[in-house]
Amino acid sequence: GQQVMQIPQYQHVQEGEDFTTYCNSSTTLSNIQWYKQRPGGHPVFLIQLVKSGEVKKQKRLTFQFGEAKKNSSLHITATQTTDVGTYFCAGRGQGGSEKLVFGKGTKLTVNP
Amino acid sequence: KAGVTQTPRYLIKTRGQQVTLSCSPISGHRSVSWYQQTPGQGLQFLFEYFSETQRNKGNFPGRFSGRQFSNSRSEMNVSTLELGDSALYLCASRRGYNTGELFFGEGSRLTVL
Numbered sequence: 706g707q708q709v710m711q712i713p714q715y716q717h718v719q720e721g722e723d724f725t726t727y728c729n730s731s732t733t734l735s736n737i738q739w740y741k742q743r744p745g746g747h748p749v750f751l752i753q754l755v756k757s758g759e760v761k762k763q764k765r766l767t768f769q770f771g772e773a774k775k776n777s778s779l780h781i782t783a784t785q786t787t788d789v790g791t792y793f794c795a796g797r798g799q800g801g802s803e804k805l806v807f808g809k810g811t812k813l814t815v816n817p
Numbered sequence: 818k819a820g821v822t823q824t825p826r827y828l829i830k831t832r833g834q835q836v837t838l839s840c841s842p843i844s845g846h847r848s849v850s851w852y853q854q855t856p857g858q859g860l861q862f863l864f865e866y867f868s869e870t871q872r873n874k875g876n877f878p879g880r881f882s883g884r885q886f887s888n889s890r891s892e893m894n895v896s897t898l899e900l901g902d903s904a905l906y907l908c909a910s911r912r913g914y915n916t917g918e919l920f921f922g923e924g925s926r927l928t929v930l
Contacts, residue, residue, distance in 0.1 A: 706876075738918065747907060748860070750918035793860060797915070804873040805919070807852070809859035 711808030726811035728794035821922035835896040842910030849891040867914040
């Protein structure tokens with residue numbers, strides 16, 4: 706079945722440094738979503754990418770969807786302590802009944 | 818508007834018992850999905866219900882079951898609990914089937930002793 710791999714599993718940065726998490730799917734995706742889960746909280750939707758090669762920005766966050774629609778990345782510029790949490794990608798395979806498969810997440814800690 | 822509501826928030830059970838968790842989706846949302854979250858495995862998909870029908874199912878044993886009512890509220894049941902079932906169970910709703918963003922509840926944390 707479809708698998709979504711996410712790396713790294715953990716990332717520790719100094720405040721102000723950049724951060725990137727990568728997501729790779731074993732199959733071509735129809736779309737990919739990104740979620741953030743703060744410590745002790747629940748996942749919160751960040752964005753959805755649909756088009757091949759799509760790039761979207763939300764302030765310091767940049768999301769990319771690969772040309773082959775099998776990989777994606779989330780890049781945070783100049784991290785802040787408020788960025789702490791676990792970032793999950795979730796991909797849906799092509800075909801109307803494919804379920805949304807989550808990566809295992811990247812846990813980001815930021816040292817002030 | 819009110820978010821996704823899950824009850825109970827915390828519960829402790831012993832091996833062999835069964836448990837029922839409840840989820841009330843956001844008003845107007847007809848799809849409810851359930852996920853199991855554990856530290857090592859991330860978010861594992863259990864099932865998705867839409868219009869009272871199970872539309873998708875993850876790779877969990879038959880001990881895990883669910884249902885959805887006509888008002889879109891959903892319940893999941895785990896029978897014959899095992900220690901490995903200890904986890905945070907998250908419910909998520911969305912307006913349509915298999916499309917759009919997921920809105921998660923706070924989760925039900927189950928501990929099996």
